Amino acid sequence: MIETVVRTDQLTKRFGEFTAVDAVSFAIKSGEIVGYLGPNGSGKTTTIRMLLGLLLPTSGEAEVLGYNIRTDPEPIRRKSGYMSQRFALYDDLTVWENLQFYAGVYAVTDEAHLKATLDRVGMRKQAREMAKDLPVGWRQRLALAAAIVHQPQLLFLDEPTSGVDPLARRVFWDLIYELVDEGITALVTTHFMDEAEYCQRVGIMRRGQLLAMDTPERLKRDVLDGQAWDVSAKPALRAISVLEQVPGVHRVGLSGDHLRVIAAKVVRKSVLVQVLRSAGLDGIAVSPTSPGLEDVFLSLSLD
C-alpha cells in the first residue's frame, strides 16, 4: 500500500509564453484519492494529459505506475482509466454499444465482464437506452464505466461532476470510494471547493502552480493559521468596514445571510463583539466556525 503510483518532479509545460504547469512536484500512493483543486485554466487538465503521456512536458520528469511518461507512455495508458470533463459518449449509440466500443479500444471482449461493469455502476437496466436520452447523472456513470472497463490500476477523473446535482454527485463519489476499496488509485480534478473535501489529500492549483498538497484538515490548520468566525451584525456593509480595521483580521466577506471572518488566533470573540458594539451595530452574534477549503484557497492566493 505504500507503493508510489504517481511521482512528478518539477513537471512543467509551456505553450509559447504561457506557463500552463509550473514546476509541479508531488507523489500519490497506491489506494489514495487525491483531489486536484483549482479554477478553470489553472493547469489541472494539462497535468493529467502529461501524466497520461498525451502531452510532452517542456521540462521536468514524471513516473506513472513505474513508467516514465516521456519514454514509456503506452503501458501507462493501458493500465490507467481516463474520464474526461465532457464524458465523450456516442449519443446515437446505446449504453451497451458505448461500453462495447470503449472495451474494444482496450481489446476487452468478454461480455460477462461488460455486464459486470454495467452492474458496477448500477446501469444494467439502462443497457438498451440511447446515450442521448440519459440524464446527466447517468451519462456521468456510463463514462465512468467506460473508463474502468479495462480494469485500470489508476483512474484519472477530470472534473467528473461538472453539471451534476449534489445527489448524483453523492452517488458518484460512493462509486469512487468502492473502486478505491477494491484497490484502485484515483486522481480527481475539480473546481468545487466542497467536492475537494471528499478527497483524502488535496492539491491546490493556481495559475499553473501547485500551492499546497495535504489532507483537507491539515491544509485548514496549517495554511490558514487562524480562526474562522460566523458573524451577524446590521447593517452588514458597515460591519465589514469596521471588522476590516481590526488588527489580526485577515479577511471579511459576506456569506449568505451572515459575514465570514478569518482572523489570527489572538483575535478573541470578545474583541469582535466589542468592536461591533462600539460601532453601534445591531443584531450582533459571533460564533466560531470550521473553515472551508475556499478559505484556504483565498489565503494562499492572497500571499
Place this chain on the structure above:
Amino acid sequence: MTEKLLQVNSVSRSFGDLQAVKDLTMQVRGGEIFGLMGPDGAGKTTLMRIICGALLPDTGEVLVNGISMNKSPDQARSEIGYLSQRFSMYEDLTVLENLRFFAEVRGLAADVWRPRTLEILDFVGLGEFTGRLAGRLSGGMKQKLGLAASLVHRPRLLLLDEPTGGVDPVTRQDFWQLLIRLVREEHVGVLVSTPYMDEAVRCTYVGMMAAGSLVLEGPPSELRNALEGQILQLRGAPLLAWRRAAANLPDVLDIQVSGTYLHLRVAPGRARAVTRALKQLARERGLSLETLAPTDPLLEDVFNAAIVDHVSTEGLYQINGVQHD
C-alpha cells in the same frame, strides 16, 4: 424596504405529460439574493424562462416590480437584467462599444446610456478599461462586463444563471462582493439559479425546487439550524466498513464518505440512539472508532434532506447497499 420585485403566483407549466412547474408561488424582495436550487430536471430552467418572459405559463402569473409579464411583457422585461455563465459579448468590440450595443438594444438614448454606462463600469472596476477589446479581457473582467451589460438599463430585478461556475475563487469573491454592494446600494432583488452549493451558500435566502415545486425555502442559517443535532461526524477505520455498517441502521438517512471521515444524517431526535448503536457495532465487528460527535449541518445536508423526500429516484440513488430513498 420589503417591496416585492418579483412575484410568481401559482405558476404551472406542462410539456405534454411532463409537468415541469407545478403551482409554484415565490417572491423576491428588494435587497434579497434568492438562490433557486434543485437537481437537474427539477424545473429551474423552465421557471427562469417563465420569469423572464421567454415562455408563457399555462396558468398563474408573474409580476416584475408589480408589472404583469402576461399583460405587459415589454414593460415587465425592462425591469429585468439577465446574466448567465454563457454571457456572450463581441470580442472585437471594446468594453464601451459592447455596453453601447446592449444599451441600444434596450432602447436607451445616448444621453441616458453614456453616463449610466460610465457609472456602471466604475462600479464593476472596469472604468480604466473602456477602450480595451472585450476579447482581451481576463475571465474575471469578462464576467464583470457581463454584469455591467445586464445593469445598463437600471433593472430592478437581476436574474443570474450559474453566474460563477468554474471561476477562480478570488474572482468569484470579487463578483459576489460587487453583487452584494449592488443589492445594498441600489436595492435591487437578485434571483440566482444554480445547482452548485458554492453559489447557494452566498445567497441571503434559498429555495429548493424538486419535481416542479418549491419544497423548502428560508434563510440558509435557519434551514441549517433546522437540522441541528441530526448530523454526526464519524472517524474510524476501515471507513468503508463503517459506511456499510451505518447504512444498515434505519435511523441513518444519509451517508457521505469524506476523505477521512463519514458525514451522517440521522432521523430527528435519534442522534443518541444512533451513537449507541454505532459504538455497539464497533465492538461487535471489531471496527476502530476514533471519534463520533455531532457536527454543524451544511447547506448540502439541507438540500439532500429536502430533495430526497420529494423525488422519485428510480434507483438512481440506491446503489452499493446505501438506500437513499
